[in-house]
Amino acid sequence: MEDDQEIEAESAYFHVMRNGCSTKGMRMNVMSRRGVLFLIMVTWVCSFTVRSQQATWRLASSTAGLFTLDVEIFCRNPDTLYAFADSMGPTLLLSTDRGETWSKISRRRWDSWIGTAALQVDAFDPRRIYESYFRRYPFQWGDAITDMTTDGGQTWSTISSLVDWDRFSSVAQIHPLNNHKVYLGSARGRINYSSNRGATWGEIAVLPDSESSTGLTICQRDTNLFFASSYAHVYKSSDGGLSWNQVRSTSASCNGVLFDPRSDSTLYITHLLSGANGGPWKSSDLSISWYQIRNGLSSNPFYIYGIAINPKNRLELYLFGSRGNPCYRSTNGGMEWARFDTGLPQNIECRSIAIDTINNRLYAATSAGIYINALSTNITERKISHPQRITLYQNYPNPFNPTTEIRYQISEVGRVTLKVFDVLGREVATLVNEVKEPGMYELQFDASNLSSGVYFYRLNAGIFSQTRKLVLLR
Numbered sequence: 001m002e003d004d005q006e007i008e009a010e011s012a013y014f015h016v017m018r019n020g021c022s023t024k025g026m027r028m029n030v031m032s033r034r035g036v037l038f039l040i041m042v043t044w045v046c047s048f049t050v051r052s053q054q055a056t057w058r059l060a061s062s063t064a065g066l067f068t069l070d071v072e073i074f075c076r077n078p079d080t081l082y083a084f085a086d087s088m089g090p091t092l093l094l095s096t097d098r099g100e101t102w103s104k105i106s107r108r109r110w111d112s113w114i115g116t117a118a119l120q121v122d123a124f125d126p127r128r129i130y131e132s133y134f135r136r137y138p139f140q141w142g143d144a145i146t147d148m149t150t151d152g153g154q155t156w157s158t159i160s161s162l163v164d165w166d167r168f169s170s171v172a173q174i175h176p177l178n179n180h181k182v183y184l185g186s187a188r189g190r191i192n193y194s195s196n197r198g199a200t201w202g203e204i205a206v207l208p209d210s211e212s213s214t215g216l217t218i219c220q221r222d223t224n225l226f227f228a229s230s231y232a233h234v235y236k237s238s239d240g241g242l243s244w245n246q247v248r249s250t251s252a253s254c255n256g257v258l259f260d261p262r263s264d265s266t267l268y269i270t271h272l273l274s275g276a277n278g279g280p281w282k283s284s285d286l287s288i289s290w291y292q293i294r295n296g297l298s299s300n301p302f303y304i305y306g307i308a309i310n311p312k313n314r315l316e317l318y319l320f321g322s323r324g325n326p327c328y329r330s331t332n333g334g335m336e337w338a339r340f341d342t343g344l345p346q347n348i349e350c351r352s353i354a355i356d357t358i359n360n361r362l363y364a365a366t367s368a369g370i371y372i373n374a375l376s377t378n379i380t381e382r383k384i385s386h387p388q389r390i391t392l393y394q395n396y397p398n399p400f401n402p403t404t405e406i407r408y409q410i411s412e413v414g415r416v417t418l419k420v421f422d423v424l425g426r427e428v429a430t431l432v433n434e435v436k437e438p439g440m441y442e443l444q445f446d447a448s449n450l451s452s453g454v455y456f457y458r459l460n461a462g463i464f465s466q467t468r469k470l471v472l473l474r
Contacts, residue, residue, distance in 0.1 A: 055375050057327075057343035057362075062102045063093065063369035069117035069133075070352040071365040074126040078358045082129060082153075083370055084117045090133055092153040098356075099363050099372050105153035118352075120172045122179055127152040128197065130159075130172035130182065144187040144212065146172055148198045159201060162187035171216040177223055183241055185213025185228055191241050207235050208246050215256035221264040227287070229257040229269060236287060247287040252278040256306050262314045263413055265435045268307050268334070270319075275301045280319060282334050284413070285435035296337035298325050307334075308353040320350035320364065327353070327364065333437070344371060392418075392459040392466040395445070399471040402448045406431070408459050409440045417460045420445070420470075423453065431457070447472050 066085045074080040083093040083102065091107040122128035132146040147156040159172075175181035184192040189207035194200060207213065211230035219225035226237040227247075234248035234257055252271035260266035265286050271278035278301075279294045303322035310316035319328040319337065327350050329340035344350070345368060352365040362373040393407040410416060418432035428450060431443060445457075452474040458467040 055340075055342070055373050057341070057364065057371040057373045059368070060095075060099050060102060060370040060372055066091075066093075066369050067367050068093070068351065068365035068370055070119045071354045071363045071370060072119040072121050073354050073356055073363070074121050075123045077126070078356045080126055081354070081363060082119055082121055082126075083365055084119050084131060084133070086117070090117070090131065090147075092129070092131070092149075093370075094153070095370075098359060098361060099370060102370065106149075106156070118171065120174055120182075122174065122197070124179055125150075129153065130174075130198070131156070132172050132184075146184055146186070159198060160184060160186045160190075160192060162190075171213050171228075173216045173218055175223065176218055176220040183216060183218070183226075185216040187212045189213065189230070191216075191228070191244075193241065205237070205242055205244060207233075207244050209233065214254060215258070215269075217257050217259045217267075219259050219264055220261055225264070225286075227257045227259065227267060229254045234269060234287060248290060250277065255304075258307055258309065260314050261309060261311045265413060266314075266333075266437075268309075268317075270304050270306055272303055272305075273301055274298070274304055274321075274325075279304060280307060280334060284437050288434060293330075293334035294337070295335065296330075297328060300324075303349075305349070305351050306353075308355055310355050310357065312357045318353045318355070318362070320353050322349050323347050326350035326366065343373075390459075390461050390464045390466075392457075392468060394468055395457070395470045399473040400447075401473050403444055403446045404470060405442060406445055406457060407440065407442045410436050410438050410461055412438055412462075414462050418443075418457065420455055420457045422455055428455065436461075445470075 066087060068083050068085045070084040072082045079096060079098050081095045081099050085091040085093055087107060089107060092105045093102045094105045095102045117133035120130040127150060129149050130146060135143045135145055144160070144162050145158060146160045147158050149156050171185040173183045175183070180195060180197050182194045182198055184201070186192060189210040189212065190203055191205040191207065192201050193204045207228060207230060211233060213228050213230060215229035217227050224238060224240045226241045228235045228244065231253055232250055233246050234254065235244040236247045237244045250271065253273060254269055255272045256270045258268045265284060267283045267287060269281050274294065274297060279292060279297060281290045282293050283290045302325040305320050308318040315331060315333045317330040317334050318340065320326065324346050326344045326346070326348055327341045328337040330337045344366070349367040350364050351367070354363040356363070360375045362375065364371040364373070389411050391409045395404045395406045397404060406418070408418065414435065416432055416434065416436045417430070419427055420429040420431065422428055431445060450472055452472050455470050455472060456467050457470060458465065
């Protein structure tokens with residue numbers, strides 16, 4: 001009976017995380033294989049509906065002047081929200097009326113200031129909260145601390161407290177299917193784990209290079225798949241956090257990694273400073289390749305604190321940042337960004353955004369208090385029209401010498417291969433072999449190193465397979 005209840009709880013928890021509220025927060029490749037040079041270009045089919053009014057942010061007056069660093073929605077009742085503020089020490093705020101009014105639940109006085117912070121609220125018990133933050137002392141190193149409360153913030157116990165030098169807080173992550181399992185990415189690369197909702201903890205791994213964690217994310221479709229970020233790297237685990245491999249190195253300051261909640265292959269990372277190598281990056285193939293998504297962002301460098309994804313519309317993203325650039329919005333998965341800061345003072349920092357998909361509201365934790373955006377139907381919309389089927393088109397020109405264009409379209413996310421064969425069935429070129437997003441794709445096949453004759457090109461995507469003939473004439 002107890003096992004049945006556990007299964008029901010896990011199933012309900014998965015439903016809440018996938019369909020409830022969210023709280024957090026064209027590429028061009030040139031490749032060469034076997035002497036064949038080809039260019040892949042992604043083209044999205046889009047339609048636009050533009051309306052005049054943008055949704056407006058407004059301040060929750062009871063939070064005016066508070067430096068808030070994170071805001072979190074209780075998924076089972078989105079009227080209940082928590083926020084983390086720095087008010088002479090870590091301060092927990094509570095709202096039970098959709099963010100309109102807030103009260104201070106707890107405050108611990110310190111002679112230090114807090115650099116970064118993050119909250120995690122148990123999806124079944126709003127009294128159980130994990131609070132991670134970086135406490136900095138003047139002219140000294142700081143402490144990466146994670147505390148836990150089981151009584152709604154009245155009392156706290158410290159889970160982890162380590163001297164750190166990277167200015168980032170520890171990162172707590174609740175398992176998507178089982179809220180008894182909690183993971184903690186901490187200072188010096190330590191990955192800690194609790195199987196009993198934080199009652200006891202043990203270290204299960206240390207990240208390569210022992211770098212302090214700046215982000216930790218778990219795939220909701222394959223819960224053995226973890227990614228973690230540090231100041232200079234991104235790491236991957238395929239065995240539930242027991243072992244880790246480095247999958248990306250960066251010269252910029254990486255401050256977070258985030259899984260698309262409705263994809264098992266799409267990831268986002270952010271770098272603290274925008275610029276040539278910084279800002280937001282995206283991978284659609286589980287970190288095999290990455291591309292920068294900064295079109296529409298300010299050309300002047302600014303700090304980026306993170307990205308929030310709408311769990312009901314994976315193409316809708318919110319990016320939050322420093323003074324002058326507090327909030328941007330994308331409606332096409334980060335391909336393009338537009339300012340989304342009407343009502344936000346330009347001299348504030350936006351540290352976190354929470355998305356309430358039930359009441360259709362946004363909440364922003366800023367350096368001047370909590371701001372609310374009651375999303376209106378009169379906002380600018382951008383609709384992405386995905387192809388309804390998979391199609392491989394005939395190349396053009398055909399016959400050709402030595403280059404030809406090949407087009408194909410994909411209707412859903414998945415691994416795609418496009419290969420060329422001679423008349424004996426031998427593979428002579430691999431043009432595509434990666435996970436693709438839905439859309440229309442076009443590439444140029446350069447057959448300079450092949451002999452004249454008849455060849456075949458074949459597209460495979462899931463169970464779909466289609467072959468066409470092309471003719472090379474010298």
